[in-house]
Amino acid sequence: MKKILILGVGRSSSTLISYLEENAQKYGWEIMVGAHTLETARKKVSPSTKVIAFDVFNEQQLHDEVQAADVVVSMLPARFHPIVALACLKYKKSMLTASYESNEIAEMATLAKSQGILFLNELGVDPGIDHMSAMRVINRIREQGHKLLCFESFTGGLIAPESDNNPWHYKITWNPRNVVLAGQGGPACFIQEGTYKYIPYNRLFRRTEVIDIEGYGKFEGYANRDSLKYIEKYNLQDVPTVYRGTLRRPGYCRAWDVFVQLGATDDGYKMRNTEDMTYKQFINSFLYYSIEDPVKTKLYQYMHIDQDSDVREKIEWLGIFDDTVIGLKDATPAQVLEQIICKKWVLEPEDKDMLVMWHKFIYQESNKKKPTLLTSSMVSIGDDTVNTAMAKTVGLPLAIAVKMLLTGQIQLTGVQIPTHKEIYEPVLNELELYSIKFNEKITVWNETNR
């Protein structure tokens, strides 16, 4: 029996767990799930799976469980991965996560290698499937001897068209805190036509581009964090344009930017009196004082939102002018905003979510006059509110990689992301069985399309 330890059971862990449970008997796996409370853990698993109430700060427990496991999957918030990783280093156990590779984890590369173990990060959907599907195309283009001129990649966790019934065209399908904090913590950076570009947070949601995906309509993309660090990881040093972005439905970004401009997404300080404050008073905290003007008027004037702007409908639909009492003590603006959006952007029992990914490659074939444009898109629709598209696209790559690790198909060690062929080929192939597949289109690149 091989023992798989899964730490954390957030929204995105359902498919991961059910895949492993379905394959447990065949491969002789024992699955252990650790969650904050026994109750939350039990809700997520079938009776044959063991559960424990797990506390990452309980060192004894962490060490006991890691020692007893053959492989560890950390679904905990990213800041806890280094704590788990240290235990994994001690007991020579590999760890898989769907999170961005942090500096702390990256600095464990030599240690992990010398212990003969693998810390495989960014193995969810974004980051994860984006890396794998992009690398497959990039390597193919290069193997064919073509010269890559541009790489752009966009992903969005959205709502399926049949469940899309609010003016934002958005519902919460993952950690709502991350929805509020999206784009914070440093400028978005990328390279375009050979020039490094930096977008500060206060401009991020106004620097969007429109993307049309056949059969699914229009989306808008905004820059996602630091694209530059993938130049080396993807081996794109000679490519003049490298851009990673996040997808929303058109109009989302412009409306969300109102909260950014107000300062309502700030998680860096506690506001006074939030316990007794209403939503309207919360918004008023960021507005100028006026004896005469109501809060709504002040907001629209301050933000230059015209009467016929769709931003008004979106903003008002969220209930930000209501007299609902917040009831949170010493909350940051971001915490208040999270409460507001969580009440409205609810995935209803009959709702289905949608995961959309779109890559753009421009490359020059030596025998052709004009460059070639290749777009590759993937749309995954959730089964229900448990096996969401988000849970599937985050969980399946992790689950497949666990299987590959335990069956000796992955020999890599050290700290890695899934840009290696030995990982992405089998994972992408198996993902197709779950309808997670890419649709490619090739045309001649026309400069005026830019």
Place this chain on the structure above:
Amino acid sequence: MKKILILGVGRSSSTLISYLEENAQKYGWEIMVGAHTLETARKKVSPSTKVIAFDVFNEQQLHDEVQAADVVVSMLPARFHPIVALACLKYKKSMLTASYESNEIAEMATLAKSQGILFLNELGVDPGIDHMSAMRVINRIREQGHKLLCFESFTGGLIAPESDNNPWHYKITWNPRNVVLAGQGGPACFIQEGTYKYIPYNRLFRRTEVIDIEGYGKFEGYANRDSLKYIEKYNLQDVPTVYRGTLRRPGYCRAWDVFVQLGATDDGYKMRNTEDMTYKQFINSFLYYSIEDPVKTKLYQYMHIDQDSDVREKIEWLGIFDDTVIGLKDATPAQVLEQIICKKWVLEPEDKDMLVMWHKFIYQESNKKKPTLLTSSMVSIGDDTVNTAMAKTVGLPLAIAVKMLLTGQIQLTGVQIPTHKEIYEPVLNELELYSIKFNEKITVWNETNR
């Protein structure tokens, strides 16, 4: 002989040193000045003053000098005060600074008290003279039995009208790094008509108000950091409006906001290739890519700056579209911008600077129908580029307090700011001898003036 140790000799220390030198013989003082290099120290002092090359991280030297001194004035960057303070605690020496009281220093209050010493901070101009001059009026209003309804206070380090010859009406009279970083590090907060207000950095320079000071024309004020913490320090718990601000000449803030919006004031990350980058390329790093549009056109379009806007003149005058090479390796945007402004906002040899302070008090007298408006303003013009208004207004309060400490006129201990009558009365009285005096005007408060 009493020994005064002055650490750091920045722009604002000249008047401090010359005041102490002029009074040294009369009071029997020995003055010791520690600067980064002997040379910089010697330039600032007369031959009778001792100088040393001082390194705050040289613990032995720090302890030797503090032990040998009777009082320490730290003119070092604020982040070094706690290091000096620890040595002062050990040898029971009082320390004076012109910097904001940091949390680290505040937490030494009990220790300082038990050692019988005083850490007196915020004893420059802003913070410093603003506290003292405001407290004098606030206490007078209260002693007269009136009810304070509003307190606002604005200060600006500017350029004298006779030397004002650039479109920004601004030149560097203090640490240029602080000019670039002004307003960063948390929202500006204050209370207005009983409502707490928060302004994020990206809105700070667009939430200005106009202030007219007789004989000196119009200024604009923007919110300065956390006004709320002065509610307790000034004992203003029952006052519905408390606002502290910074003064610039009208138009400055709107133009500066262009750099804020671009992200060019960010000090949090290093840009790539800044060594070989030109000013124009620096600006282009923050702009969208275009095959056709020149950088200038892109900036004006991106920022919605009309052709007839005075912002264009200001921006272009700074030379940001020049092909000058930056030449700084791995610079942050803020470091590049500091280089740009330092080349243009130079205090020329014949220039004089100007320090402007303006307080507004509204109070209700019990026997009157309408509230009373009291404004109190102070304008100080520099003698030259050494004895600037900035150096005088920062240095004189410190110097006077040193004298008071050494002659036993201040008995306070612990961690304090100069809101105490025993400090502000004698300091303000002596400042008047240096033409640093306030001009009060009293009228009936008319709501429509708001």
